[in-house]
Amino acid sequence: MAEPLRIALAGLGTVGTGVIRLIDTNREMIAARAGRPIEVVAITARDRGKDRGIDLSSYVWVDDMHAMAKRADVDVVLELVGGSDGPALTLAREALEAGKGFVTANKAMVAHHGLELAELAAIRNAPFAFEAAVAGGIPVVKSLREGTAANALTRIYGILNGTSNYILSEMERTGADFDEMLQAAQDQGFAEADPAFDIGGIDAAHKLAILAAIGFGTRIDFDAVRTEGITKVSASDIAQADALGYVVRLVGIASLFGEGDDRRLLQRVRPCLVPFRHPLAAVTGPTNAVVAEGDFSGRLLFQGAGAGDKPTASAVVADLIDIARGQSGAPFSVPSGALVQCVPADPGDRVGRDYLRFTVADRTGVLAELTAAMRDANVSIESLIQHGRDKDGGEVQVAMVTHDGPENCVSKALELLEGSPNLTAPPLVMPILKD
Ligand SMILES: NC(=O)C1=CN([C@@H]2O[C@H](COP(=O)(O)OP(=O)(O)OC[C@H]3O[C@@H](n4cnc5c(N)ncnc54)[C@H](O)[C@@H]3O)[C@@H](O)[C@H]2O)C=CC1
Ligand SMILES: N[C@@H](CC=O)C(=O)O
Numbered sequence: 001m002a003e004p005l006r007i008a009l010a011g012l013g014t015v016g017t018g019v020i021r022l023i024d025t026n027r028e029m030i031a032a033r034a035g036r037p038i039e040v041v042a043i044t045a046r047d048r049g050k051d052r053g054i055d056l057s058s059y060v061w062v063d064d065m066h067a068m069a070k071r072a073d074v075d076v077v078l079e080l081v082g083g084s085d086g087p088a089l090t091l092a093r094e095a096l097e098a099g100k101g102f103v104t105a106n107k108a109m110v111a112h113h114g115l116e117l118a119e120l121a122a123i124r125n126a127p128f129a130f131e132a133a134v135a136g137g138i139p140v141v142k143s144l145r146e147g148t149a150a151n152a153l154t155r156i157y158g159i160l161n162g163t164s165n166y167i168l169s170e171m172e173r174t175g176a177d178f179d180e181m182l183q184a185a186q187d188q189g190f191a192e193a194d195p196a197f198d199i200g201g202i203d204a205a206h207k208l209a210i211l212a213a214i215g216f217g218t219r220i221d222f223d224a225v226r227t228e229g230i231t232k233v234s235a236s237d238i239a240q241a242d243a244l245g246y247v248v249r250l251v252g253i254a255s256l257f258g259e260g261d262d263r264r265l266l267q268r269v270r271p272c273l274v275p276f277r278h279p280l281a282a283v284t285g286p287t288n289a290v291v292a293e294g295d296f297s298g299r300l301l302f303q304g305a306g307a308g309d310k311p312t313a314s315a316v317v318a319d320l321i322d323i324a325r326g327q328s329g330a331p332f333s334v335p336s337g338a339l340v341q342c343v344p345a346d347p348g349d350r351v352g353r354d355y356l357r358f359t360v361a362d363r364t365g366v367l368a369e370l371t372a373a374m375r376d377a378n379v380s381i382e383s384l385i386q387h388g389r390d391k392d393g394g395e396v397q398v399a400m401v402t403h404d405g406p407e408n409c410v411s412k413a414l415e416l417l418e419g420s421p422n423l424t425a426p427p428l429v430m431p432i433l434k435d
């Protein structure tokens with residue numbers, strides 16, 4: 001058999017230990033498929049003595065991860081440390097500068113520095129791959145880079161954060177409390193080191209920015225992603241959505257508008273109401289799903305485990321197999337210099353239906369004020385539901401569903417209501433996902 005592909009692995013947490021286990025379990029099959037063995041020749045993490053539930057005694061431990069990246073006996077550096085900058089980014093630059101292949105699961109780093117790293121990889125003629133960075137075990141990076149390469153894609157959207165989806169779908173299933181479900185997601189290894197990235201929508205935004213670049217051939221523009229997390233979604237919103245025929249999901253949507261030089265890109269992550277009949281409504285737990293709409297392929301749906309040790313390891317090792325086979329192409333489907341800069345679209349131009357929830361003082365005239373604001377802003381109301389007063393009799397929840405209309409009008413209505421003494425909490429707006 002040919003010479004092994006020699007890997008230096010940095011980071012032995014959820015994903016790193018998953019990779020060790022996977023390579024160990026499927027060693028022979030991987031070698032047969034890759035055409036040569038894949039061998040981990042050096043490992044490193046922050047704490048050598050930590051019990052990780054696996055036997056690492058046969059691996060060479062290196063304390064200095066930066067020195068590890070430059071070792072002559074290393075072909076590929078595998079970064080499973082995390083963090084958009086800091087040691088992970090230094091390691092990436094060092095590995096690629098040294099002409100090593102570089103594989104990572106780090107979406108934060110790819111979203112912020114992916115283009116720089118792709119350019120460096122091209123200069124050094126070194127493979128750079130990040131399948132695990134988007135939607136964990138779903139081979140969506142490869143699918144958009146290769147499988148849909150013949151299509152003009154116009155919309156890519158989906159559920160891109162396992163932790164948020166787990167929290168929302170468990171709240172929906174069991175009526176459980178937000179904090180309890182976040183802790184459960186952390187205990188199972190889905191959440192980021194800082195879970196604010198998950199529940200704040202930032203992790204999904206990182207992934208969306210990467211997918212948009214690959215799918216549309218545009219330069220990554222993470223800063224242009226409008227991001228809103230799930231922290232404002234309450235158990236009563238979920239119950240209300242259910243009564244109306246929807247589930248609540250954190251959805252990332254990237255859409256291209258216009259043609260040629262007028263092309264504009266809208267990238268957004270927000271909690272949305274998803275109709276029961278939509279395929280995304282059935283996506284529960286840490287599962288992710290990505291929908292890509294191509295001019296010839298039509299609507300494609302990719303679904304599977306978006307987080308966790310085993311699925312993420314599956315994606316990481318698939319990248320290593322590609323490198324072992326000599327099959328790694330341009331990381332973003334075209335050389336990074338050929339990616340086009342796209343102007344961000346104005347989110348206010350979106351036309352659609354929205355769910356609005358107001359928490360208001362329980363007194364006469366409040367409904368009249370809300371509906372007057374809608375009228376003055378030209379928002380057409382499809383339904384309005386007022387719930388009974390709470391046990392203290394102080395405030396009530398009013399939910400509205402609008403007819404199709406420009407988002408600018410809804411924003412205008414909220415502006416008109418700003419500062420009203422009748423509103424006892426900031427309103428929540430969630431768009432209703434179209435079929
Ligand atoms: N956990 C998951 O389900 C998924 C995680 N990812 C990404 O994979 C990467 C790793 O995530 P996890 O394994 O969950 O993280 P983790 O927190 O479980 O493990 C991180 C590892 O990196 C090591 N480390 C951290 N800083 C270091 C430093 N300065 N020097 C040396 N070692 C250091 C830690 O000791 C630990 O072994 C992150 O970029 C994450 O976003 C991607 C997809 C899914
Ligand atoms: N924290 C992330 C892990 C995978 O990318 C998630 O919950 O999806």
Ligand code: NA
Binds near residue numbers: 131132137138139141
């Ligand atoms: Na993936």
